[in-house]
Every structure is written in structure tokens, then in C-alpha cells.
Amino acid sequence: MAQIPSYLLLTSNEMAFADGMAAQSGIPSFDLMIRAGHAVAAAALSRFPEALRFTVLCGPGNNGGDGYVAARVLAAAGGRVAVFALGDTARLNGDARLAFEAWDGGVAPLEEFEPLAGDIVIDALFGAGLSRDVPPEVGKVIAAVAKAAVPVLAVDLPSGLNGRSGNILEAAFKADCTITFMARKPGHLLLPGRSLCGDIEVADIGIPGRIIEAAAGLLAENLPEIWSGLLPIAGSDSHKYRRGHLVVFSGEASKTGAARLSALAGLKTGAGLVTVASPADAMAANVAHLTAVMLRQIETEMELNEWLDSARLSAFVLGPGFGIGNRARDFVLALKNMPLVLDADGITSFKDDPAALFEAFADGKVRLVLTPHEGEFGRLFPDLAADESLSKVDKALKAAERAHAAIVYKGADTVIASPDGRAMINTNGPPWLATAGSGDVLAGMIGALLAQGMPAFEAAAAGVYLHGEAATIAGPGMTAEDLAEQAGQAMADLSRSR
Structure with a gap:
């Protein structure tokens, strides 16, 4: 992993700035998404080998793009995969559109999702950038997953949490594991967010450490x-x-x-x-x-x-x-x-x-x-x-x-x-x-x-x-x-x- 001080915390805006600096330095942003999706799939396979089905919930932004990449990798590894999308996939753009097009399985509307016994839910709906209450259809899914008591792997941050404050935005997933990229976010450590993230993994997706340190502000874990x-x-x-x-x-x-x-x-x-x-x-x-x-x-x-x-x-x-x-x-x-x-x-x-x-x-x-x-x-x-x-x-x-x-x-x-x-x-x-x-x-x-x-x-x-x-x-x-x-x-x- 890039030599990044373990105490560094990045807000979603600072992480977006780091992504932009990486692109300016010649690292294609889609390459970062591919690495992120691979990291999510690797975490899912290693942590949940008993899974009967990997259910990937994809949002309309880059967090959803990470989910589409993860779905493709999981399917290639022999996993049974079902993908459910929030919103109209025809409106996807940028890297998320490329990731969606590379996924060769079906996609159902999020409203049709029902958790099944043996499911592992991969939450790739919103991530750390969410600043508004989750839509009602997402709230229903969060409630259904909690009732079914199936494991959740969150991508970047459990959907429904504010990445800066750790506050719940109407409703939020309770994850067994959260995989984030390059550095943790404040919402991973502040309550109630900390209690909803489960184990936190920080994946290196190839952004140089010098860029992460340059993007970071003055907030850190007390170490x-x-x-x-x-x-x-x-x-x-x-x-x-x-x-x-x-x-x-x-x-x-x-x-x-x-x-x-x-x-x-x-x-x-x-x-x-x-x-x-x-x-x-x-x-x-x-x-x-x-x-x-x-x-x-x-x-x-x-x-x-x-x-x-x-x-x-x-x-x-x-x-x-x-x-x-x-x-x-x-x-x-x-x-x-x-x-x-x-x-x-x-x-x-x-x-x-x-x-x-x-x-x-x-x-x-x-x-x-x-x-x-x-x-x-x-x-x-x-x-x-x-x-x-x-x-x-x-x-x-x-x-x-x-x-x-x-x-x-x-x-x-x-x-x-x-x-x-x-x-x-x-x-x-x-x-x-x-x-x-x-x-x-x-x-x-x-x-x-x-x-x-x-x-x-x-x-x-x-x-x-x-x-x-x-x-x-x-x-x-x-x-x-x-x-x-x-x-x-x-x-x-x-x-x-x-």
C-alpha cells in the first residue's frame, strides 16, 4: 500500500480532489474504479465464502460503478450474482456508465430486491458523499435487509451515513464490513457511523501517497x-x-x-x-x-x-x-x-x-x-x-x-x-x-x-x-x-x- 500515515482522514470533498489530482497526473479515473471494484470483490470472497448469492445494490454515481465492477469480478470467480440498480441506468454517465456497460449480467430495479437466505448484500448505493436523506425506496431496502439479518459489505461507507459527520440520514445500513479507498473518512470514526461500519478495510487503489497527503486537511485520528x-x-x-x-x-x-x-x-x-x-x-x-x-x-x-x-x-x-x-x-x-x-x-x-x-x-x-x-x-x-x-x-x-x-x-x-x-x-x-x-x-x-x-x-x-x-x-x-x-x-x- 502507498505509504500514507495511518492517522489521516479525508472528507469526501478531499477524496474527490485527490481523484482529480490523480487524473491530472496521468492515472485514468476508470482504472481507479476497476481497482476499487476488484478490492470490493476480493473482500466479499474472502470474508463471505459461504455466500449463496452476492446481491449488489448499485447507485447512480461512481459508488454504483464500483459495484458493477465488483459484480463482474464476482461472476467471473464463479459466484452467483444479482444486481439491482437505483434509478434509470440509461442516465448513467462517465466511469459509472463504462462500468455498467462492462457488466454482462442482468440488472433489476432496486424496488424488486428482496433479501434471500444466504445473500451477501454489497451496498454500492451512495458511499461517503451522501448529504441528503436517503430516498424512501432505499429506506425500505435498508429495513428489509435489517429484518432479514443478512450480512452487508458496504462500499466506502454504509449508505445512509454522512461521510463528514457520521450522522444517519433518515436510515442507514448496518454493515459487517466496510471497504474504503486510500484513507478513512470522518464518518467511519464519529458516532453513530462508527457503530454501523463493522470492520473497516482501507484498500490501495493506486493513488500515490503524495497526492493523498496533499489532499488531506487538518483532521486525523488521535494516534x-x-x-x-x-x-x-x-x-x-x-x-x-x-x-x-x-x-x-x-x-x-x-x-x-x-x-x-x-x-x-x-x-x-x-x-x-x-x-x-x-x-x-x-x-x-x-x-x-x-x-x-x-x-x-x-x-x-x-x-x-x-x-x-x-x-x-x-x-x-x-x-x-x-x-x-x-x-x-x-x-x-x-x-x-x-x-x-x-x-x-x-x-x-x-x-x-x-x-x-x-x-x-x-x-x-x-x-x-x-x-x-x-x-x-x-x-x-x-x-x-x-x-x-x-x-x-x-x-x-x-x-x-x-x-x-x-x-x-x-x-x-x-x-x-x-x-x-x-x-x-x-x-x-x-x-x-x-x-x-x-x-x-x-x-x-x-x-x-x-x-x-x-x-x-x-x-x-x-x-x-x-x-x-x-x-x-x-x-x-x-x-x-x-x-x-x-x-x-x-x-x-x-x-x-x-
């Missing part, structure tokens, strides 16, 4: 190859002050656990010093539970400012269990010149005046990391959250630009975005990561990486990835305490693999 060169690694000359001093703010006496989780995760992720800054009424609760993590009483904004003036403090985490209100806002604004992870209550404290937060961090290099889940995102960015025309990536990018912050838009498909237009989709978080306290641990891990000097976007991306790795190590049934304990092992494993 260590992107940021591992910036990951802080302890050397023989390391000492605690070089590894940074992380401060985590505690809430009141009844809500101290979240801050301690963040602090423990920060310590395990490599911060040289970690201090829990506690209000007076929570000092006793915190001192009873802290050992390697230090403790300091910080009750007022004045005390915080005095500490900032006198100590070497590297980065801060504010939000977990802190409480919502004026004190949170005052503390955040006092930290406006420092690297800060703002989570949970810290985010919600600015729901009535998000502009005050954004203005405080608007100048200079990015030093604010916001880690909202769906509800918190809507509190800071209500207009973006309500805009159904935007994908999760689009929302995160617009939020990052507005806030001049690295955004960690949490969920099973967490998106990390930067004000400069870079964005990554995270995929390594296991299902059991959705547990109470998990977000507190993530905030501490990102804070530790900030304290050790990583830039905000890379620290956020690395923290999210390591968070997923720590959860995998901890295994099903883990608690947030287990997750925090495994943060160090995840960091060590990644360091050894570099």
Missing part, C-alpha cells in the same frame, strides 16, 4: 505518531522541578474526592510536584487522604494571587468538585496567564457569561484546555450545540476558535480541536471508560502534560489517548481510582514504544 515527539520523557537529569508543578483545586469538605482523583492522575502522568489547593473547611478531609500529593490552603482570590507571585507553579486544573459560582469565576480569571484545564463546575460557572472566559484567554499562545461533555458544551456554546448542520468536529473547531482554547469535546467519539484548525477524533476508549470520576482523571492527566511543557492541543490529545490506554489496562469493572492508578503504566508503555 501517538502525531504528538509522541512532544511527550515528556523523564531522563537521567530529570528532577521534580523540571517536571513541573501541577495544582488541582479542591471543592468544599463534602466534595473533595474529584480533586484528589485529578491530583493522583496528574502525579501518575509524570508531574514532578502536585498540590491540592483546598478551602479551609476541606483541609481536614484532604489531609486524611493525601500522601505524595501536597496540600495548601487557598480560600480567597487574594491568597491565590499571593501564591502565584511567590511560587513556581506550572499548570492548573479547576472544576472537578469545585462548585459553581463567583469563586470559580474569580479563580479562573486570576489564572488567565497560566496553563489551565477547565472542567466540570469550572465550565458551568461561565454558562451565563462565556465571553468573560474567552476574553480572558484570548491573547498569546493557547493555554486554556476546555473539557466539556455534551451538556457542558451546550452551556458554553449553545448556538453551536443546537446547529444540526455541523458535525461534532465542526462544532469543536468553531468552539476552539471562539474560545482560543484546545477543546476536548468528550464522548465515546471524543474530538480534540485547536484554534488553528487542527482536529483529531479519538477511538481507543473502551466502553467501561464511561464511569463516575473518569473525567476528573482525564483533567489531571492533561494538566500533568501541560505542567511538563507540552503545548495545549498536544497535551489534550495525548491526555485523551493515554486515558483510553489506562482504561484498557485497568479492564472491565474498573473504578476511577483504578483508572488513575494505571495512568502511569499507560505513560510508561507508550514511552517504551517510542
Whole structure:
């Protein structure tokens, strides 16, 4: 396969641009379609040797052309093949017309399709370029295939999914396998698309890697190859002050656990010093539970400012269990010149005046990391959250630009975005990561990486990835305490693999 970075993601427009560049470089576009169809047929034969019939559903565009080529190859290999077409085949043009004409079997209207026992459905209706709801006749076919529970192999992307957002456009196939070409699309990784793609194969159809890389934008899967060169690694000359001093703010006496989780995760992720800054009424609760993590009483904004003036403090985490209100806002604004992870209550404290937060961090290099889940995102960015025309990536990018912050838009498909237009989709978080306290641990891990000097976007991306790795190590049934304990092992494993 062409040497293409595995983390690259291409939108349908970027893939179309790559196709055009390939044609300009002298590669006939029909040759690409032939290779794509051969790849689809090879996947069908290898994955479904038990098939009694390969049913190929062909759309009116190039995705359908891939299907016609696949049908011809499958028939030549001895398979029983039936082809059903959406729309009037007399209106096919370009490469799709050539592929249709090369198919020497019959073609029936899509409306006549009925799944049979032993069928393998090859979905070549729309692919990644679909941006409108599927027609009613396609919706009926999708429902019939689901009811019959026959396997589906999707070409490029299960029909009915938006390739940029991963959203379902009225109805969509649930594929056992999806074969795409040269690079994955955002819709393969974003939910709900990820849950409908099955196993994803990326087939090399002969477009040079230099063209794919030139066509690609700033969106990628969150993988260590992107940021591992910036990951802080302890050397023989390391000492605690070089590894940074992380401060985590505690809430009141009844809500101290979240801050301690963040602090423990920060310590395990490599911060040289970690201090829990506690209000007076929570000092006793915190001192009873802290050992390697230090403790300091910080009750007022004045005390915080005095500490900032006198100590070497590297980065801060504010939000977990802190409480919502004026004190949170005052503390955040006092930290406006420092690297800060703002989570949970810290985010919600600015729901009535998000502009005050954004203005405080608007100048200079990015030093604010916001880690909202769906509800918190809507509190800071209500207009973006309500805009159904935007994908999760689009929302995160617009939020990052507005806030001049690295955004960690949490969920099973967490998106990390930067004000400069870079964005990554995270995929390594296991299902059991959705547990109470998990977000507190993530905030501490990102804070530790900030304290050790990583830039905000890379620290956020690395923290999210390591968070997923720590959860995998901890295994099903883990608690947030287990997750925090495994943060160090995840960091060590990644360091050894570099």
C-alpha cells in the first residue's frame, strides 16, 4: 500500500480532489474504479465464502460503478450474482456508465430486491458523499435487509451515513464490513457511523501517497505518531522541578474526592510536584487522604494571587468538585496567564457569561484546555450545540476558535480541536471508560502534560489517548481510582514504544 500515515482522514470533498489530482497526473479515473471494484470483490470472497448469492445494490454515481465492477469480478470467480440498480441506468454517465456497460449480467430495479437466505448484500448505493436523506425506496431496502439479518459489505461507507459527520440520514445500513479507498473518512470514526461500519478495510487503489497527503486537511485520528515527539520523557537529569508543578483545586469538605482523583492522575502522568489547593473547611478531609500529593490552603482570590507571585507553579486544573459560582469565576480569571484545564463546575460557572472566559484567554499562545461533555458544551456554546448542520468536529473547531482554547469535546467519539484548525477524533476508549470520576482523571492527566511543557492541543490529545490506554489496562469493572492508578503504566508503555 502507498505509504500514507495511518492517522489521516479525508472528507469526501478531499477524496474527490485527490481523484482529480490523480487524473491530472496521468492515472485514468476508470482504472481507479476497476481497482476499487476488484478490492470490493476480493473482500466479499474472502470474508463471505459461504455466500449463496452476492446481491449488489448499485447507485447512480461512481459508488454504483464500483459495484458493477465488483459484480463482474464476482461472476467471473464463479459466484452467483444479482444486481439491482437505483434509478434509470440509461442516465448513467462517465466511469459509472463504462462500468455498467462492462457488466454482462442482468440488472433489476432496486424496488424488486428482496433479501434471500444466504445473500451477501454489497451496498454500492451512495458511499461517503451522501448529504441528503436517503430516498424512501432505499429506506425500505435498508429495513428489509435489517429484518432479514443478512450480512452487508458496504462500499466506502454504509449508505445512509454522512461521510463528514457520521450522522444517519433518515436510515442507514448496518454493515459487517466496510471497504474504503486510500484513507478513512470522518464518518467511519464519529458516532453513530462508527457503530454501523463493522470492520473497516482501507484498500490501495493506486493513488500515490503524495497526492493523498496533499489532499488531506487538518483532521486525523488521535494516534501517538502525531504528538509522541512532544511527550515528556523523564531522563537521567530529570528532577521534580523540571517536571513541573501541577495544582488541582479542591471543592468544599463534602466534595473533595474529584480533586484528589485529578491530583493522583496528574502525579501518575509524570508531574514532578502536585498540590491540592483546598478551602479551609476541606483541609481536614484532604489531609486524611493525601500522601505524595501536597496540600495548601487557598480560600480567597487574594491568597491565590499571593501564591502565584511567590511560587513556581506550572499548570492548573479547576472544576472537578469545585462548585459553581463567583469563586470559580474569580479563580479562573486570576489564572488567565497560566496553563489551565477547565472542567466540570469550572465550565458551568461561565454558562451565563462565556465571553468573560474567552476574553480572558484570548491573547498569546493557547493555554486554556476546555473539557466539556455534551451538556457542558451546550452551556458554553449553545448556538453551536443546537446547529444540526455541523458535525461534532465542526462544532469543536468553531468552539476552539471562539474560545482560543484546545477543546476536548468528550464522548465515546471524543474530538480534540485547536484554534488553528487542527482536529483529531479519538477511538481507543473502551466502553467501561464511561464511569463516575473518569473525567476528573482525564483533567489531571492533561494538566500533568501541560505542567511538563507540552503545548495545549498536544497535551489534550495525548491526555485523551493515554486515558483510553489506562482504561484498557485497568479492564472491565474498573473504578476511577483504578483508572488513575494505571495512568502511569499507560505513560510508561507508550514511552517504551517510542
